[in-house]
Amino acid sequence: DAGITQSPRHKVTETGTPVTLRCHQTENHRYMYWYRQDPGHGLRLIHYSYGVKDTDKGEVSDGYSVSRSKTEDFLLTLESATSSQTSVYFCAISESPKTETQYFGPGTRLLVL
Amino acid sequence: AQKITQTQPGMFVQEKEAVTLDCTYDTSDPSYGLFWYKQPSSGEMIFLIYQGSYDQQNATEGRYSLNFQKARKSANLVISASQLGDSAMYFCAMRDPADGGSQGNLIFGKGTKLSVKP
Numbered sequence: 311d312a313g314i315t316q317s318p319r320h321k322v323t324e325t326g327t328p329v330t331l332r333c334h335q336t337e338n339h340r341y342m343y344w345y346r347q348d349p350g351h352g353l354r355l356i357h358y359s360y361g362v363k364d365t366d367k368g369e370v371s372d373g374y375s376v377s378r379s380k381t382e383d384f385l386l387t388l389e390s391a392t393s394s395q396t397s398v399y400f401c402a403i404s405e406s407p408k409t410e411t412q413y414f415g416p417g418t419r420l421l422v423l
Numbered sequence: 424a425q426k427i428t429q430t431q432p433g434m435f436v437q438e439k440e441a442v443t444l445d446c447t448y449d450t451s452d453p454s455y456g457l458f459w460y461k462q463p464s465s466g467e468m469i470f471l472i473y474q475g476s477y478d479q480q481n482a483t484e485g486r487y488s489l490n491f492q493k494a495r496k497s498a499n500l501v502i503s504a505s506q507l508g509d510s511a512m513y514f515c516a517m518r519d520p521a522d523g524g525s526q527g528n529l530i531f532g533k534g535t536k537l538s539v540k541p
Contacts, residue, residue, distance in 0.1 A: 353516075353529070355530075358527070411458075412470070414460075414469075
């Protein structure tokens with residue numbers, strides 16, 4: 311199994327508070343991704359990173375920011391959480407864009423009240 | 424229009440029988456990749472199988488095979504000899520260079536919930 315951890319695994323927060331989710335990998339993969347999973351939508355890409363300090367937006371990036379200061383860590387921040395951001399968040403990694411496999415972390419369940 | 428379509432929200436299969444989960448896709452790029460992931464009730468996403476658009480043969484991984492019909496733009500997952508542990512959500516996904524796929528971004532279908540009956 312790929313070495314990917316996410317923290318926290320569960321979080322409950324209130325509307326308007328900032329939240330940061332962390333993805334940590336031990337595989338030294340260059341590419342990292344944040345997805346959210348909602349009922350009826352499958353997984354949708356929020357942001358991705360193609361190297362340290364290199365990030366770009368995905369399909370549903372509004373309300374989210376990311377940072378990657380080290381190869382192994384990719385942070386997802388909700389600057390001011392809203393109830394619509396209640397979701398399960400998955401981090402994924404891949405060695406290159408053309409790799410056959412994108413490995414996923416265990417997910418973080420976020421509830422915004 | 425949806426890039427990945429999974430038309431079966433839920434399916435039942437008898438234990439030890441084979442089952443096919445449907446997936447159709449839409450892309451204008453000749454170079455793309457197709458993936459299947461399994462998500463059990465515990466929530467993790469487990470990679471099952473991959474098919475590249477230029478691969479000449481259908482991909483197989485143990486009891487999983489991908490029925491790739493390029494002209495029909497379908498990439499159905501076939502699970503042979505179903506087991507109770509196969510009960511899960513199954514997601515089809517595509518890496519489309521025309522839609523961020525050059526950076527590895529995956530586009531997912533909405534999933535099919537498979538239930539295996541004893």
